[in-house]
Amino acid sequence: MQRSRLGDLTAFNQLVERYQGPVYNLALRMLSYEAAAEDVTQEVFLSAYRALGQYREGSFKAWLLTITANACRDLLRKRKRRQETSLEEMVETSGDRSVSPSPTPEEYTLRREVQREIQQALNHLSHDHRLAVLLVNLQGLDYGEAARAMGVSLGTLKSRLSRGRAQLREHLLTARGTREP
Amino acid sequence: MFRRRSEPIRHQRVRELLSSYLDAQASERERELVERHVATCEACRRYQEELRDTVQAVRGLPQVTPPRTFTLAQAPRQRMAWALPSWGTPLATATAAALFAVLILGEVTGLIGSPVAHPTAMPSSEALSLKALVQPEAAPEPTPAASDALESLAVQDETPPAATQELSRSSADTSPPPPEEAAQPPLQVPLLPWLQGALGLLAVASGAWWLRRRRAIR
Structure with a gap:
């Protein structure tokens, strides 16, 4: 450094x-x-x-x-x-280069479908809610680091995280209901 | 006595806390509240499970390998080669604010770019204002009403100040003011229009630079 x-x-x-x-x-x-x-x-x-x-x-x-x-x-x-x-049209986050272990073709298809659903659900969140969820859940920052990265207080980060996750849950439940009639 | 929190509000509050609870970031009191409620509430227990699955789903997103490397082939040109020290940003902000204030105050008060009477030639502010009322630029004949008003002013104040005396004299004498008074050289702050423009641009540029830098690297 x-x-x-x-x-x-x-x-x-x-x-x-x-x-x-x-x-x-x-x-x-x-x-x-x-x-x-x-x-x-x-x-x-x-x-x-x-x-x-x-x-x-x-x-x-x-x-x-x-x-x-x-x-x-x-x-x-x-x-x-x-x-x-x-x-919606731009959701094309290829999993081809992911570092996950190679699954069977069926598993791969299902996994791609689930990942696409998660990404679509993420796209429905506001910028701030999405960022809070990704910084903590995907990037593994702790609450303090994520709050500093977003320039907000710890309380605001908790609130955004809670609302973001709640909205994600809603979208994923809806998607799952559509996929499994 | 405290009223018990109504059930819908309690559900809502617990669900808000569940996010922090799942990450072990809830306070001791919040943790107790969540655990006590979830132990007896089937709906919130189900919500907790669904929220946990949601968090796991996001965590399960694959880390995509970047399609190429982003290493720099050569050092980018430093935009901030003249970068200010740590006190530079506050200084730039203060400068921008001061320039704006000077320009705006100058425009409002007319001190910049417009003539004003020389301070030493001003008998008093009252005299100036009254003189402006009764001495038009072309020094025409005073109207009878104006003469009456000035006379009444002189009567009201038995010991008139210098300003009023001057006014009485000027109203009594209908001739134009003495040449040396009329040709009194105005004071003009030597600020040329192009300099005003340059200062304005500098102020705007300083403000824009500061905002951009603050936003880019928070």
Whole structure:
């Protein structure tokens, strides 16, 4: 980290390799679109390199995810303004490159279907609720780190997490009811 | 005596707490409340199970391997090569605010870019305001009503201040004011229009830069 702060590109690239997975996955789950997630991930590391002097203390991963969340928010705002393709149509979060063990074809199909349902349910949440759920449940940040990454109090984070999960539950129950008549 | 919390509200409260409870982030008191309620409430117990399944489902989402590496081939150009030290942001904010205040105050008070009387030539603020009433720029003949009003002013105040004396003199004498008084050089703050514009732009740019930096790296 110290070498990176002094402008050592090789040292910084080691940090990129270590954290590009979490950054890319958060962007992918927030945006539901692989090309956009790639663009955001690259932008995050460029911004991070330029802003390394501002990183003070705490979790470097949480700091990177803060930049990621802000970049995703900006992109979603632009997308909303341009009235681009709806989120429903863009749900294509490929599981082909996932690091999960290879299942049987039936399991694979079912798993893909469940993952698609979860992603669709996530897409129905507001930006803030989705971010809270993803930071805690997908990225494994603790409540304090997630609250700092979102720039909110612990109470607000708990509230957003609770509401986000409650809405997810509703959507998943509805989807399950549709899938199993 | 405290009234017991009504059942629908209690269900709602417990369900709100269940999220933190499942992550072991609820306080001792909240944990007791949840456990006591769930032990006797079938609906909330089912809700707890469904919420737990939901959390597990999100946790079960696969970590997708990035399609490529995002390492940097070369160091990006530093946008902030002239980056300010830690006190730079407050300084930029204060500068932007001060510039705005100066420009707005200048416009409102007319101190910037518009002529004002020289402070040393001002007998008093009352005299200025009254003089403005009775001395139009072209110094026309005073109307009878104005003369009457000035006379009554002089009668009301037995020891008129210098301003009133001056007014009485000027109203009695219908000739134009003395040339040296009329040609009194106005004070103009030497702020050219282009400088005003530049300051305004600087203020806006400082504010925009500060907002962008704050939003990008919170």
